[in-house]
Amino acid sequence: MHPLAKALRDPMIAVLLLATLLAIVLPATGDAREPIRAVSNAAIFVLFLVNGMRIARGDIARGLTNWRFFLPLGLWVFGIMALAGLGFSKLADNILPPLIALGFLYLGTLPSTIQSATSYTTIAGGNVALSVIGAALINIAGVFITAPLFGVLGGGDIASTGPDVIIRIALLLVLPFVIGQALQGWTFEWIAAHRARIVWLDRIVIGLAVYVAFSGAVEQGIGRDLSIVSGAWLVVLTLAFLLVANVGAWVASGALSLPYPDRIAFLFAGSQKSVAIGAPLAALLFPAQQAGYVIAPLLLYHLVQLMIAAPMAGFFAEQTAD
Template sequence: MMPRRLPFVSDPMIAVLLLATTLALLLPAMGEGREIAGDVSNGGIFVLFLVNGMRIRRSEITRGIANWRFFGPLMLFVFGGMALAGLGFAAIAASVLPPLVAIGFIYLGCLPSTIQSATSYTSLAGGNVALAVVGAALINIAGVFISAPLFALLGGGEAGDIGREAIIRIGLILVLPFLIGQAVQDFVIDRVAAQRARIVWLDRAVIGLAVYVAFSGAVDQGLARLFTPADWVVLVGLVLILLALALAAAWGAGGVLGLAREDRITFLFAGSQKSVAIGAPLAAILFPPASAGFVIAPLLLYHLAQLVLAAPLATRLAQPRH
C-alpha cells in the first residue's frame, strides 16, 4: 500500500507564492506597469469576492451563528488572542527588523484563518470537518469586516492610511461583490459548485498577482538593501515561534473549553492558521505598493510554515491513541 502523501508536498499554493515573489525580485512591475498590474489585481479581487459570495451558502452562516458555544471562543482566539500575539511579536521585531516588517506581525494577527488548508488538515487529522467548513466560512466573512479596523486600532495606521478612503475601497472591492454574490446565490450556486476546480485556481491567481504587485513595490523601495540575510533569519525564527505558540495555545484552549477530541482538532487548525487569501488582497487595498510587500512578509512566511508543519501534525493526530 502506497504511503499517503502529505498535503503540503503537492499544494500548488506554495509554488504560486514562491513564483510570485521570485518574479517580483527578478522582474518587478515598475512605474506605469505596476499601476496597470495593481488595477488588474483589484479587478481580480472583486471577481474573487463575488464568487465567494456565490459559493458560501447562507445556511452555513446561519448554522455557524447558532453554534455560538464553539464559534464564540474561536472568534475571540482568532481576532483577539492572535491579534494580541501579533502585537507582542511586533514589539519584539521592531528592535531588530525594519518598521514595516515589524508592523506586519500586527497585520498577520488580525487576519482570519484560512479556509482550504484548515479544513483539509482537520479532515486528515480526523477532526470535525463539517464544523471546520462552517467555521472557516464564518470567520472569513467576519474577517472582511473586522481585520482592517482591528489592524488600525492596534497601530496599523503607521503603515498606511487606514482611514475613510481605505474603508471605501474595502467596501467597493471586498464587501460589495460579496453581498452581490449572496443576493444572486440561489440562481447560480449549482453552476458555481460545478466549477470548483477552476475557482480554486482563480483564488491562487488573484493571490499570486496581489503578492507580485506588493513585492514589486518592496523591490522598488530597495528590499535587498533594507533587508539583509540576517534580517531574514530573524524573521523566519520569529514566525516559527509565533506559529508554534499559536498551535499550542489553540490546542490548550480546546482542552480548557472541554471540547470533544474531533472538535478540539477543528479548533486547533481553524484557530492557528492565517489566510493569505484574505491577507494579500486586503494588503493591496490598504497599503501603497511601497509598503505592502514589507507588511505581508511575515504573513507569507507564516502561511508557508503552517502548510509544512501542519501536515505532519495532522498525520500524528490521526494515529490511534494507546
C-alpha cells in the first residue's frame, strides 16, 4: 500500500473529523455543555494517569543524561517553534479571525506527539530509543511549559493563566501523571500487553476534547467568521508552518552534526505537534466559546502531519537501506 494511502487510513484522522463534524451538527451547548465538559475532564485525568503508567521512569532518567540531543530538541520545540508560531500569528492576524490567528502561537508552544513521532521514526530507520525518550520528555515538559510560554509570548490576554487554571492543570494533568508513575511497578506490564487497545483511549479522549472545544466555537459562529477565503489562508499558512517545522528540524539536526539515525529522530520529534496535549490543555486555558477557534490551526496541522509523515518515513527508509 502507498504510504500516503496508509496514512489516510489512520483512525486518528477519522476521530478528529468525526468530532468536528459532530460539533457542527450537534454541538454541546446550553444545559448539555457542563455535563459534557465534566466527562471530558474525567477522561483527561484517566489519559494522563495512563501516560504516567506507560512512560518508563528509567527512560526518563536516561533521557536526562543525553543532553547533546535533548537540550537542542527542547530549545527547538519550545524556543524556535514558539517564535515561529508567534511570527505566523502576527502574519495571520491580518487575514484570519483574531482567535484563529492566535492559534498559530498556541500551536508553536505545544510539545511533540509521542505515538506518531515514534512510529514514523521506526519506519524511517531512525534511532527509535531517542525518539521514544525525546518525545516523552518533551511531552512531560510541555505540561509545565506551554501555558506560561504562551502567556509570555502574547496569549496572556486571552488565555487564563491565573491560580485557578494552574490548579486545574495540576489536578487534571500533573497529579494523574505522578500517580501513574507511582503505580508503574504494578501496572507497566499490563499496560504494555494492552498497548493496542489503550491507543484508543488516546483517540477517544482527544475526540471528546475536540468536540467540546468546537461546540463552543460553533455556538459563537465560527462558520460565519471563517469565510472561504480566510479558510483557504488557514490551509496555506498551516502548510507553510509545517514546512518550516520539518525543514528547520532537519537543518538544525544537521548543524548539530548528529548521526543520520539521530537526525531522523530529531526531525519527527521536533516537527510533530501533540493534539493529545493541545486539545485537553486548550479546554483548561480558554473559555469554551474560544477554545475551538484557537485549536483550529492545531487540528489542521495534526491532520496534515499524519498524511505527509508516512511518505517522508518511506523516503528515509529507502535512504537508510541503501
